[in-house]
Amino acid sequence: MIDFNKGDGLVPVVIQDVNTLQVLMLGYMNIEAYTKTINENRVTFFSRSKNSLWTKGEVSGNYLQVAEIREDCDRDTLLIKVYPTGPVCHTGSTSCFGEETAKGFVYRLQSVIDQRIKDDTSGSYTNALFKKGVNKVAQKVGEEAVELVIEAIADNRERFIYEAADLLYHYLILLRLKNLTLEDIEKELKSRSVSS
Numbered sequence: 001m002i003d004f005n006k007g008d009g010l011v012p013v014v015i016q017d018v019n020t021l022q023v024l025m026l027g028y029m030n031i032e033a034y035t036k037t038i039n040e041n042r043v044t045f046f047s048r049s050k051n052s053l054w055t056k057g058e059v060s061g062n063y064l065q066v067a068e069i070r071e072d073c074d075r076d077t078l079l080i081k082v083y084p085t086g087p088v089c090h091t092g093s094t095s096c097f098g099e100e101t102a103k104g105f106v107y108r109l110q111s112v113i114d115q116r117i118k119d120d121t122s123g124s125y126t127n128a129l130f131k132k133g134v135n136k137v138a139q140k141v142g143e144e145a146v147e148l149v150i151e152a153i154a155d156n157r158e159r160f161i162y163e164a165a166d167l168l169y170h171y172l173i174l175l176r177l178k179n180l181t182l183e184d185i186e187k188e189l190k191s192r193s194v195s196s
Contacts, residue, residue, distance in 0.1 A: 062086030
């Protein structure tokens with residue numbers, strides 16, 4: 001159980017995006033905020049300046065839906081992984097520590113692709129292509145790879161970026177069809193880097 005006594009009834013809480021792993025913000029909780037967070041599955045903090053509870057998003061609508069809560073080894077700090085429903089920082093930025101990382105966006109895109117398939121979103125190119133099956137998606141990945149190679153040889157930077165984005169997008173759909181994620185590919189790459 002988290003130890004609220006060490007910090008005069010408050011513990012620091014690091015908020016992290018569950019998909020991108022980007023650190024979004026830091027806040028504080030007392031036992032009441034912690035309990036409310038657990039019960040509502042939305043992050044509630046204790047405001048030190050207002051001396052009261054506040055649920056992140058109660059004004060903006062940009063709530064932090066709880067995915068996972070962890071205590072640190074000393075049991076005096078929390079890490080909460082969340083599904084943010086919009087920008088976290090009051091400035092409109094993804095994170096209070098700066099803009100979203102490139103890695104973050106690709107993981108968020110993977111999550112959007114997954115959601116469109118799960119929700120069977122009508123009118124979605126992603127969902128329609130997924131329904132055509134592995135042969136069609138694999139063919140599309142092959143076509144995009146060839147187009148990328150052509151632009152690499154032609155040395156056209158703008159077209160190369162465009163085709164690289166197309167390839168990555170279709171590759172993510174193919175991974176989804178094979179019940180794999182970027183994390184699975186990362187794991188394989190990490191195992192190779194250890195052995196090489």
